[in-house]
Amino acid sequence: MFKQDQLDKIAAKKEKWAAKLEATVKKRPEREAQFATDSGFVIDTVYTPLNLKEMDYDADLGLPGEFPYTRGVQPNVYRGRLWTMRQYAGFGSAEETNARFRYLLEQGQTGLSCAFDLPTQIGYDSDHPLARGEIGKVGVAIDSLADMEVLFDQIPLGKVSTSMTINAPAGVLLAMYIACAEKQGFTKAQINGTIQNDVIKEYICRGTYILPPEPSMRLISNIFEFCAKEVPTWNTISISGYHIREAGATAAQEIAFTLADGIAYVDAAIKSGLDVDSFAGRLSFFFNAHLNFLEEVAKFRAARRIWAKVMRNRFGAKDPRSWTLRFHTQTAGVSLTAQQPMVNIMRTAFEALSAVLGGTQSLHTNSYDEALALPCDESVMIALRTQQVIGYEIGVCDVVDPLGGSYYIEALTNALEEKAMEYIAKIDALGGAVKAIEYMQKEIHNSAYQYQLAIDNKKKTVIGVNRFQMKEKPVEGLLKVDLSVGERQVEKLKKMKAGRDQAVVEAKLKAVREAALSDTNLMPVFIDAVKEYVTLGEICGVLRDVFGEYKQQIVF
Template identity: 60%
Template sequence: MSCTDKKARLAERQEQWQGMVDKALSRFPERKENFSTTSGIEMKRLFGPADVDAVDYNEDVGFPGEFPFTRGVQPTMYRARFWTMRQYAGFGSAKQTNERYRYLLGQGQTGLSVAFDLPTQIGYDSDMELADGEVGKVGVAIDSLADMEILFDQIALDKVSTSMTINAPAAVLLAMYIAVAEKQGVSSDKLRGTIQNDVLKEYFARGTYIFPPQPSMKIITDIFSYCKDNLPNWNTISISGYHIREAGSSAVQEVAFTLADGLAYVDAAVKTGLDVDDFAKRLSFFFNVHNNFLEEVAKFRAARRLWARLMKERFGAKKASSMMMRFHTQTAGCSLTAQQPDNNVVRVTMQALAAVLGGTNSLHTNSRDEALCLPTEDSVRIALRTQQIIAHESGVADTIDPLAGSYMVESMTSEIEEKALEYINKIDDLGGVVKAIEAGFMQQEIGDSAYAYQKSVETADQVIVGVNKFTIEEAPPENLLRIKQEMEIEQRKSLAAVKAGRDANAVDDSLKALREVAESGDNLLPAIVSAVKTYATLGEVCGILREVFGEYIES
């Protein structure tokens, strides 16, 4: 049969089927008039060959490990090594958190991921007024190198890779990590891990900024440049869509705004004189994975392809490693329900499966009780087991990108890429991400999506099992993990002890030197490393930078 014959036959059969559909519809209308994803992409009744007409396998899909990396960044993917199972953890004191880390490593976790408390994330010490009530709450409290030494006690930093969710003060925490490693006898070129270091999204999605955008970008490019020479195996940034999605964006907006941030960082680094092929391989990404299974799988594939193309077209990247998007994924915290919390195990399983089918490089699975409080040890174990079951029992990791070639998934992949690119062009028109933030563009778009979603839940157009349908009367949950108020007092006491025991002159000198460097515009990292080694506190170091760079006010 010739090609045209085939097409004609297809059209004929399509028509036949449409007749059957019409008949069925006249008797049983469908559940909804329109089916669409949160990104407003139409979920057709049926996807077929016509939907992938424009997809060219060689150009758009290709092979794993090859441009444009739609099918994954490694040639063998999970057949060689599973994704890194990395559970984000941290609460209370450094000692408590260290115990949780050693427990997780003992249970087969393969990387660490540090959650810091809010004062740490915003560059305040535990004894500062604004830290009141927040110490140790959403993560571990780190005031000085002394806390960092306890945090990694008996954990060999040359054996483990560590991800740190830290942004505005990323340089300071990285400096402390370097200093701890040095005390362990591990040189900085052996260190593997990631700092989030993605300040742009803080201005429009997460809120833990300190400095205005310009000095923030300067600190970030300082880190790029320092790591290029001193920490060659360190991922200098984790450009994050996770929080954008948590703030209420759609899947398309998540891809678009994350990649737009990424372009801004690359642009800034190139403008400081760095060669794109020298630092781009150390850029990593971080995405959310939400409930709409197929849209999420397509989202990851689209993100990889779009990034590869942008790096090639806009920055003339030459090395494959500069174009490949490696990313961490976390299941959607905002999808967890406080009602019937055990149902969250099922949600997390589906989300995790979507991330794996989307080719994630590492994964955090949320714990069932996180809509209520910090996760208990039992809940964290179930979450980790979820990943292990997917890896070892489901079989999905045994072949690469198994959903490729699905009419639906390929069509959705192209549509997400296209719609994300439209947003990126719009941001370009506004003058780039920083200007778009000032104009409130992303904030408005995300706010619109969040509000539309909330309304769809309230009208039960979007069913959330256990919340707006299939509800039951429940007894209050028990055995929740609580951070005791005494922890804050203890932390302040130990901070006071550190301050009393250190060489005050050395601290003053190092801070003075830091101020000079900050004012001169030289790379800040060496001065920050020197300062933290004198046990100058995070609040003191950030205090100097606040004085020099000023503080950002929400717009």
């Protein structure tokens, strides 16, 4: 990017400047013995063109909307329209969550994001013994199409984008969504949204898995194939680094492990017979926005560049849409503190700003009370208003990639790419993401330990936790899920099952079993079943019986 004679002059000037720096530090010692990012990259005092002397503008940066997409996947990014403001919501019953959805839409939210309770996430109906005590606790309980119809009552599914954070039973929930939309009068081609559908990260760090890896990858490939033909504007997977980061990964590990998972899904789909360009354009990603502000901005830029190269060079994708990394971002839940919870508003605002400066397509901002309870209406509204202030009031959306060209940002983007590629090479050598699950777990555990150790030793400051503590009154107005929601949900399910034609239900479950035992695409069979109000637990029960269940390997 710079001529050698220019670099030589800068190097000479910096050498003289270094003497001034040394004298200043003697008089006024620096706050830290060594400054470093959360990924461990040592931070120099100042950055210059010397840090970018090997950089090629066209190959490494280019223009927004052009390969390698470092500066964004659209030429005009937010000058065209802002990111989708998609607040994650879901608790209690379908009726309660529907009310929260409609409240958020009234406040200016531009997309829905649904949280499901733990029984739903692991494929159990609310009347299953293992569901007791967990119904509606961390998300909404969805047992059948009847619940889905209530969840989206008075919300036209052909006119709103919905993200569903569901993984192991993603195909069944997508089938219910499609059936619900069709009952509202919309076609498959008219609906758009995203299912998370990322099972590998469940094995790595989260735990809401059902089936072993091989049948899970088959289900994911079935969804890719079905949606490419039938639901063309649906994002078939949201490959998630968010939970990897929440478990303790660094920014570099978040990029590497997420993209390694993405590589595994693309590999599986190609091996199932799909052409890469038939599905790659609908892949999406989900990243965390953490507190190390500038490293987070660089992280998003590095991830886009790596994925573009992987898809074009490794998989031979021809369609430019297959090269683009489109992603949703959520601010870091683990950065929120129960101490002085109002401070979380500032944490979330800076995290959200890093996602915007990094070019996210969709954003959820956490609520200040989430370290204590599910968010209340007031905290959700403040979280949404945080996004709106960034989008409409502070001017950062008026120019594309405003930090592009910063010597530090570009150097950090390069460093993150290099480190992430080292991890990806290691994962490739182990046989890919599925076979490298234990390796990634160990790396995450070690990073989490080091991060917590820095807090415990006060090398890393957390306001209200290890510095600037104060006596506090108990927080008032926290949301409490009515404990009777479980009893009501079980009773509603019992009544729904009593009203079905049991012979039809058994025929549909037999069809699911036969399809699972063959190489038939399961999505049409799921849709036929849920239209007859066959439940999530019943369908997942058949899949468990056919494929078995995944047993976690404990890694320390």
